[in-house]
Amino acid sequence: xxxxxxxxxxxxxxxxxxxxxxxxxxxxxxxxxxxxxxxxxxxxxxxxxxxxxxxxxxxxxxxxxxxxxxxxxxxxxxxxxxxxxxxxxxxxxxxxxxxxxxxxxxxxxxxxxxxxxxxxxxxxxxxxxxxxxxxxxxxxxxxxxxxxxxxxxxxxxxxxxxxxxxxxxxxxxxxxxxxxxxxxxxxxxxxxxxxxxxxxxxxxxxxxxxxxxxxxx
Ligand code: O7M
Numbered sequence: 001x002x003x004x005x006x007x008x009x010x011x012x013x014x015x016x017x018x019x020x021x022x023x024x025x026x027x028x029x030x031x032x033x034x035x036x037x038x039x040x041x042x043x044x045x046x047x048x049x050x051x052x053x054x055x056x057x058x059x060x061x062x063x064x065x066x067x068x069x070x071x072x073x074x075x076x077x078x079x080x081x082x083x084x085x086x087x088x089x090x091x092x093x094x095x096x097x098x099x100x101x102x103x104x105x106x107x108x109x110x111x112x113x114x115x116x117x118x119x120x121x122x123x124x125x126x127x128x129x130x131x132x133x134x135x136x137x138x139x140x141x142x143x144x145x146x147x148x149x150x151x152x153x154x155x156x157x158x159x160x161x162x163x164x165x166x167x168x169x170x171x172x173x174x175x176x177x178x179x180x181x182x183x184x185x186x187x188x189x190x191x192x193x194x195x196x197x198x199x200x201x202x203x204x205x206x207x208x209x210x211x212x213x214x215x216x217x
Pocket of ligand 1: 010011012036115116117118147172174192193
């Protein structure tokens with residue numbers, strides 16, 4: 001994924017035409033489009049190929065299974081045309097290694113969820129987040145997902161993973177996080193959904209975030 005605008009659109013709409021229209025509008029402002037279960041379940045996996053002409057696609061299926069199943073899932077997602085897959089880290093090193101090995105063979109990316117952005121992540125995930133970040137660095141994943149709602153945690157996670165891995169960070173806008181704050185804290189990209197796709201002018205909403213980021217880099 002090329003680092004230009006540092007913005008990833010989280011396209012959590014459930015209508016194919018709307019997904020295509022929004023992607024067309026924001027293509028110039030995003031480095032990737034993240035699609036997940038809402039859109040894939042509503043429209044089918046071919047949506048990945050359909051949207052990949054606008055931007056690289058990161059498939060957010062938060063894969064969390066045994067090594068063999070992780071590999072089988074990632075194989076299908078890459079075959080559908082995705083450039084990257086998001087996997088959970090809490091399943092441990094062997095599950096993650098299976099996904100990373102396959103991604104490296106296919107020159108694709110694996111991003112590993114460390115600590116999530118919502119309040120409930122403090123119940124269980126936060127305690128594991130730093131260990132997961134270290135594991136992601138040890139197995140040489142492409143990057144990690146860390147919360148824009150807690151920029152100080154992004155800074156901690158950056159210290160653990162160093163500069164080889166990327167940080168992609170959701171939680172900007174609708175969840176209360178700030179794009180400029182989390183980029184300053186050490187994120188490479190922000191992931192933004194509702195603030196863009198629910199806007200009357202998604203392209204202008206995306207541009208506003210890109211401009212905000214430009215001011216701090
Ligand atoms: O900007 P939003 O809140 O509308 O959307 C944020 C997107 O990021 C949405 O697709 C979430 O599923 C996703 N996300 C989080 O919000 N928090 C996390 O901790 C992790 C993710 C994510 O993308 O995981 C890979």
